[in-house]
Amino acid sequence: MSTMTVKGSRRRSPGATRRSVSRNLTAYGFLSGALICFAFFSWYPMIREFILSFQKTNFIDPPEWVGFENFETVFDDSAFASAWLNTATFTLLALVFGYVVPFVFALVLNELRHARAYLRLVVYLPVMLPPAVAVLLFKWFYDPGAGLFNQALDVFGLGPLAWLDSTDTALLSLVIVSTWMNLGTGTLIYLAALQSIPSELYEAAELDGAGLFKRVWHVTIPQTKLILLVMLLLQIVATMQVFIEPFLLTGGGPENGTVTVAYLMYQYAFSFGNWGGGGALGLMLMLVLIVFSAVYLRVSRDRT
Amino acid sequence: MSYSTVQDRAAARPVAPAPSPRRSRKPGRRREGPQFRGLVSPHTLTTTRGKIVYWVVMSVVLVTFTAAFVFPLYWMFTGAMKSPEELAQVPPTFFPETLNWGVWAEAWDLLDLGLFLKNTLLYAAGAWLFTLTFDVAAAYALSKLRPILGNVVLALMLSTLMIPPTVILLPAYLTVKDLPILGWNLLNTPWAIWLPAVANGFFIFLLKRFFDSIPRELLEAAQIDGASPLRILWSVVLPVSRPIIGVVSILAVVNVWKDFVWPLLVLPDSEKMSISVGISSLSAQMPQNVLIAALFIASVPAIVVFLIFQRSIMAGLTAGSLKG
Numbered sequence: 044m045s046t047m048t049v050k051g052s053r054r055r056s057p058g059a060t061r062r063s064v065s066r067n068l069t070a071y072g073f074l075s076g077a078l079i080c081f082a083f084f085s086w087y088p089m090i091r092e093f094i095l096s097f098q099k100t101n102f103i104d105p106p107e108w109v110g111f112e113n114f115e116t117v118f119d120d121s122a123f124a125s126a127w128l129n130t131a132t133f134t135l136l137a138l139v140f141g142y143v144v145p146f147v148f149a150l151v152l153n154e155l156r157h158a159r160a161y162l163r164l165v166v167y168l169p170v171m172l173p174p175a176v177a178v179l180l181f182k183w184f185y186d187p188g189a190g191l192f193n194q195a196l197d198v199f200g201l202g203p204l205a206w207l208d209s210t211d212t213a214l215l216s217l218v219i220v221s222t223w224m225n226l227g228t229g230t231l232i233y234l235a236a237l238q239s240i241p242s243e244l245y246e247a248a249e250l251d252g253a254g255l256f257k258r259v260w261h262v263t264i265p266q267t268k269l270i271l272l273v274m275l276l277l278q279i280v281a282t283m284q285v286f287i288e289p290f291l292l293t294g295g296g297p298e299n300g301t302v303t304v305a306y307l308m309y310q311y312a313f314s315f316g317n318w319g320g321g322g323a324l325g326l327m328l329m330l331v332l333i334v335f336s337a338v339y340l341r342v343s344r345d346r347t
Numbered sequence: 348m349s350y351s352t353v354q355d356r357a358a359a360r361p362v363a364p365a366p367s368p369r370r371s372r373k374p375g376r377r378r379e380g381p382q383f384r385g386l387v388s389p390h391t392l393t394t395t396r397g398k399i400v401y402w403v404v405m406s407v408v409l410v411t412f413t414a415a416f417v418f419p420l421y422w423m424f425t426g427a428m429k430s431p432e433e434l435a436q437v438p439p440t441f442f443p444e445t446l447n448w449g450v451w452a453e454a455w456d457l458l459d460l461g462l463f464l465k466n467t468l469l470y471a472a473g474a475w476l477f478t479l480t481f482d483v484a485a486a487y488a489l490s491k492l493r494p495i496l497g498n499v500v501l502a503l504m505l506s507t508l509m510i511p512p513t514v515i516l517l518p519a520y521l522t523v524k525d526l527p528i529l530g531w532n533l534l535n536t537p538w539a540i541w542l543p544a545v546a547n548g549f550f551i552f553l554l555k556r557f558f559d560s561i562p563r564e565l566l567e568a569a570q571i572d573g574a575s576p577l578r579i580l581w582s583v584v585l586p587v588s589r590p591i592i593g594v595v596s597i598l599a600v601v602n603v604w605k606d607f608v609w610p611l612l613v614l615p616d617s618e619k620m621s622i623s624v625g626i627s628s629l630s631a632q633m634p635q636n637v638l639i640a641a642l643f644i645a646s647v648p649a650i651v652v653f654l655i656f657q658r659s660i661m662a663g664l665t666a667g668s669l670k671g
Contacts, residue, residue, distance in 0.1 A: 066492060066494070067492075067494040067495055069488075069492060069576050070488040070489075070492035070493070070494035070497070070576075071488070071494055073484040073485060073487060073488035073492065073576070073580075074484070074485045074488045074489070074494070074500065076477075076480065076481030076484060076485070076545065077481040077482055077484070077485035077504075077545055077546075077551070078485070078500070080477075080481060080542050080543070080545035080546040081503070081504055081507065081545075081546045083522060083526065083527070083542070083546075084519060084522065084523075084542060084543040084545075084546040085507045085510075085515075085546040085548075086503065086507075087518075087522055087527060088515040088518035088519040088521075088522050089507075089510055089515055089518075091515075091518035091521065091522065092514070092515050092517070092518045094518075095517060095518055095521070150386070151404065151408055152408070153385045153386070154385045154386060154387050154404075155404070155405055155408065156401075157405060158405075158409060162408065162409070162412055163661070164657065165412050165413065165416045165417055166412060166416060167653070167660075167661070168416050168417070168420070168650065168653065169416060169419075171601075171649045171650060171652070171653040171660075172646050172649055172650075173604060173605050173607070173622065173623045173645060173646070173649060174605055174607055174623070175607045175623035175624070175626065175627050176623065176626070176642050176645050176646050176649075179626065179627060179630055179638070179642055180419065180423055180639075180642055183426070183635070183638075183639060184419070184422075188435070188437065189434065189435050189436065189437050189439060191419075191422060191439075194437070194438055194439055197438065223415070228664065231661060231664055232664065237385065242384045245384060245385070245386060245388070246384070246388070249388055255386060255387070258386050259386065263386065280511055281511075284511050284512075284513035284514070286513060286608055287607050287608065290608075291627055305513050305516075308516070308517065309516070309608075312517050312520075313612075318517060318521075321517050322517055322518070325513075325514050325515065325516065325517055325518075326514075328513070328514045329510060329511075329514035329515070332510075332511050332514060333509050333510070336508065336509040336510070336511070337509055340508060340509060
């Protein structure tokens with residue numbers, strides 16, 4: 044900020060210089076803890092990601108630059124296409140459920156005049172559970188025999204489904220868990236946004252004879268447009284990193300049906316010992332997600 | 348200087364959890380008086396047809412939400428108490444025939460839950476302490492001391508918001524395993540959780556935005572009295588920053604509590620595991636009912652904390668609503 048040096052703009056007295064030096068030293072003293080942590084655990088790994096993906100390394104011999112060889116290895120892997128396809132499908136399905144459902148929930152909750160505190164509490168409860176707990180709980184629900192879901196379907200004369208064991212339903216099963224444990228966040232954020240819509244807008248729309256759906260379309264959605272966009276981007280970034288669901292539920296199977304990019308990256312490093320390949324996958328995912336994140340940061344900055 | 352603070356303050360206002368209209372109403376009853384309305388006009392709700400529709404929707408929502416979000420917890424609790432035979436029975440029983448209270452102690456011992464809970468508590472507490480100390484100090488320096496290149500530092504810190512943690516998982520793991528320059532191996536030590544937790548651009552953003560909104564005159568008064576920057580931070584800035592400290596504290600603890608991938612990689616020793624990693628690593632070898640009991644025990648702290656800090660957690664959610 045250039046405005047701050049107004050008093051000493053032309054010629055500083057020695058006292059002012061000393062004060063300025065000491066102020067800077069103090070400031071960097073305060074910053075040092077965070078700077079060290081950012082340097083080691085954020086900035087350096089970002090750079091290392093690039094290095095890793097262009098090197099061949101086994102941690103014994105000195106690493107060797109190999110150009111795009113790691114990328115070629117990964118491209119040739121049959122799981123590679125599956126991983127991207129599954130990640131894209133997962134993200135799309137998670138949007139269909141996890142993006143629309145919370146908005147509808149919020150719309151309905153905003154109209155209700157009773158049990159509001161209870162409903163808000165309950166919808167957020169799964170968000171508080173550690174994801175590993177929620178995922179393992181659903182693993183039991185998905186049990187093809189005595190699992191809750193097949194038993195519930197049976198009541199309606201449906202099923203049984205193979206859930207995690209079939210290529211048709213495995214990915215969908217992952218989406219269901221993920222939606223269940225995350226939709227509380229969206230619901231409450233939309234609810235807060237809905238409560239800031241001025242009543243007059245609805246009254247005016249009503250006077251113009253707009254029905255319920257027209258009011259949603261012409262008042263609610265335009266009024267919450269920005270938060271809807273922000274949440275869309277956030278959710279895309281969050282769901283494309285999906286790892287814990289395939290890791291705990293399916294191990295990527297059946298037949299690579301639930302391998303995701305993050306999971307494949309983990310496998311390359313920790314199962315195959317191919318860190319270069321893992322690094323290459325991480326770099327590709329990073330480049331894709333940076334695009335969404337950058338748009339998100341732009342949009343959310345405009346909002347404030 | 349004072350020009351910019353006015354703008355910054357305006358930008359920072361949404362962070363301080365303003366007393367929401369919800370808070371002022373009496374618990375459980377209708378709110379905001381007659382002015383509030385949503386999509387449906389209050390007039391419609393007074394007609395007979397409106398009332399019928401309202402109560403039908405109300406009941407459907409109540410039943411659906413309870414079935415979707417509370418019933419799984421009930422099923423988990425009763426499932427744990429059933430005998431293994433009853434658990435495998437088709438169709439399942441709604442109420443357990445016999446209540447097997449011993450399962451809780453069995454799960455506690457077999458899975459060593461006491462150790463895992465203690466570990467997780469240690470990781471969360473340390474991460475909270477380091478995050479608050481370092482990030483508050485850094486945000487204060489960037490906001491009030493304004494050193495040379497301060498804006499560059501801030502931009503670099505905020506740029507990490509664009510990089511989701513999963514994509515730098517492998518290089519971050521390698522860094523922790525062999526810290527550059529120093530050559531330390533932090534694997535299986537709490538430092539592997541504590542220090543990376545500090546590197547959170549979102550916390551810096553929230554804290555700095557709040558500190559920017561503190562009037563400069565307040566600090567200058569203390570400065571004239573001869574207070575050092577540390578003293579000003581402690582006795583002037585912190586007392587007025589309680590709302591944002593609360594939000595950051597909750598987020599910091601919840602982040603560590605819920606995290607899975609990072610502790611899975613950096614704390615592989617079974618003595619050092621966090622509760623999520625510990626349970627999942629042992630899940631395959633456990634009888635079904637014991638595993639379910641362990642899952643329930645692991646959810647209890649989260650649920651209790653949520654019930655106690657409900658209001659601040661929800662306030663934090665909407666305050667920093669731009670990052671879920």
